[in-house]
Amino acid sequence: MIIRTILFAILSLIIFGRCAQTVTPTGGKKDSIAPVLIQSIPVSKTLNFKGDRIELFFDEYVVIDNINQKLVITPEADNPYSYKLNGESVVLNFKKKFKDSTTYTLNFGDAIKDFAEKNPAKNLKIVFSTGASLDSxxxxxxxxxxxxxxxxxxxxxxxxxxxxxxxxxxxxxxxxxxxxxxxxxxxxxxxxxxxxxxxxxxxxxxxxxxxxxxxxxxxxxxxxxxxxxxxxxxxxxxSDVTPMKIQRTIPKVNNYTVVFNKGVEKANVSFTTPDTLPYILENSQLKFFNLQPHSDTVQVKLVVTDSLGTDSTFNQKISFMPQRGKERQRDPFSMTVRPEQNKPLSNNFSYFLQFSKPVALLDTNSITLISDSLTRKPLKEIPHEWNKFHNQLTISGKATSKDTIKWEFPKGSIISVEGDTLVKMLMKHPLLNEEDYGKLTGTVLNIDSSMHVIVELVDEQFKVLKTSYTYPYKFEYIPEGRYYLRVTLDRNNNKRWDSGRFDEGKQPETILYLPDKMLIKSNFELNDINISVPK
Structure with a gap:
């Protein structure tokens, strides 16, 4: 009988023990109420405060979150402090007394929160004066x-x-x-x-x-x-006013790159030795190409201009790495186009070719514009222009396409300064259908006739889609979407926005926005969208 009783007790413990596992309680309302300050020492707006200790008392348990970063004390006290959390209270102990006859504000931001849900105390601020009055x-x-x-x-x-x-x-x-x-x-x-x-x-x-x-x-x-x-x-x-510097140089067998510490808007290179070298500008880098024959070291004078229009001059020695082996390993020669391959192109077009190296030879007889596979026109009959570095070509002209516009680049039609060429390429573009795009027209009002402007249409990420340097303006071929219209008052007529300079007291050039975002629809024209310049 005793053995049976013991076995029954053990079995009961096993069964009911399993039933008594700890679980997280469900239900209950989430605490969304922020802790409330019920008392402070000193009381806010206290006068003639001479202490070095601040105490805050709340209606519930609190925690401190990064108070050294979030507590703002004005005026800046240069007075280190330590802090201590005591359940429902926070104590700040300052190393020294506060400056006499001064009003101080301690703004805690969201540095103090409740213990349970981390709701921050709202508008937590203490003001006191070490003098007889509060500054107003x-x-x-x-x-x-x-x-x-x-x-x-x-x-x-x-x-x-x-x-x-x-x-x-x-x-x-x-x-x-x-x-x-x-x-x-x-x-x-x-x-x-x-x-x-x-x-x-x-x-x-x-x-x-x-x-x-x-x-x-x-x-x-x-x-x-x-x-x-x-x-x-x-x-x-x-407004990056830091001085332009040469950050580093990258010598290779085939090229030598000078890297600056910030973007370069313009660059002029003067060779102070009889030798010259082709070069290109890429953002904050000048790259020189090693074309034989030349001396071991080429001396150059660099005059570079940053985005603020500040010129900096450097004297630099260009020295390439020695070649190892019979064959020189050249960097790839590549070309990119705008609009990109398969993007629509209008019969009245501007077309841009960008090359990774300066171009030595462009065969304008063999490079051909093809309209609908029927009409072929060589590049020599179409207006085109090189940039200063001979690595960007702008083509402006007309096609007669009803469906597709193609550019044919035979192998060997473009040769870089290093003697390498591109494979045969055929760039295809569907003819831009005007009914798929919207139009926008308007002007700038209340503006002096001597003032120059930049009118821009920008998308929701503030990427510039269309630009006009004159007004009234007319923007065509706008993809359907939402856009902002803005006007820059171009004080110096350099056709770009200038950021100003704090060190010279120059404010940035004024930019005005149309107050509301615009919806541009396909096959639809918005007229008389005007921006007024405040008088």
Missing amino acids: GRVYGTLRDVKTSKPLFDALVGLYNISDTLNIAKQKPYYFSRTDSSGRFSIENVQIRKYRLIAIEDKNRNMLYNAKDERVGFLNDSISAASDSVSYSINMAL
Whole structure:
């Protein structure tokens, strides 16, 4: 009987033990309520605060998330602190007292969150003064990218003390704020006096301007921070004012490449020795080609222009690697076309050929334009023009096609400076059907007749589709889709947008957008789409 009882007890434990496995409870409402600050020491807007400790008390357990990055203290205190989390409270212990007679703002952003669902405390900010009154000045406004007109999020907007030696690459702002997702900023409780208002993208959050890859925006004149301050609008632009440098060189047997630290808009090469070499410009690189005979070292003077129009001069020795073996291994010779193969082409066309090397020979008799396999016209009868480096050919002309346009390039019709050629190629393009595309016409209003403009149609990714340097403008062959229309006020008539220079107080050239995105439909024309220039 005893044995039977023991066996029954063991069996019961096994059965009911399996039934009692731990499971995650289901149901229950998710906590979506942010923690609420119920008390702070000091209380916000306290006067004559002399302490070095800040305490915050919440209505629930909280956690701290990257407070060293997210806590913004203005004016910049240069006062290191440590922090401690005690369940429902957070304590900040500062290394030293705060500066006398100064109003401080501690903006915590989303650095403090509830324990369960990580909901951040909203609008968590403490303001106190170490003097007898709170500063009441305020500066607010919006930031936008000048090229896209889109608001900039999390950019740094600073008030700087006015100085003849102000260098935002080395000096942090006295007061600052960061923009929200709508590009809005507000700097509050500042001393009422004059400042320089400057915004930087501040990607690395070090509060210093890095001209290489950070956008900047500024007002030329100083501003007065007052309690009834006006709203400021600042346009941001990338303006790389770093000096042009030769970053490295790449010597090979067949070519020698000079690589610069940023993009090159123009390049002029003067050979200071009797020898000359063919060369091409590719973005930030100048590539020289090794054509015998020449001396072991070729001396050149390089004058390169960056996107800001700044010229830089370099004296460079071109020295190729010695050849090993009887045969030289050449880089491939290639050609790309625009429009691309199988893309529609109009009978009234502009056609672009891009080569990987300078071209020494172009046989305009054998290269042929073919309309519907019936009409053949040699390139010599069609207007065409080389670029400076002889590696890009622009062809502008007319075809008589009703269906297909072809370009025939026989083998040997194009020979590079290195003596290599291309295989036989046949580029086919269907005839562009006008009914598949839309049209757009309009003008620029309220503009001085002496002002030059650039009218552009850009897609939703701000890629330029059509450009006109005159107005009224007319854009044809627009694929169906949604587009923006914008106008650049081209101050110096160089037919490109200039980004300005902070170091010289030059604002970026103004870009105006039509307020609404346009829907362009196939076989449809939009007329009188005008942009007005504010007076």
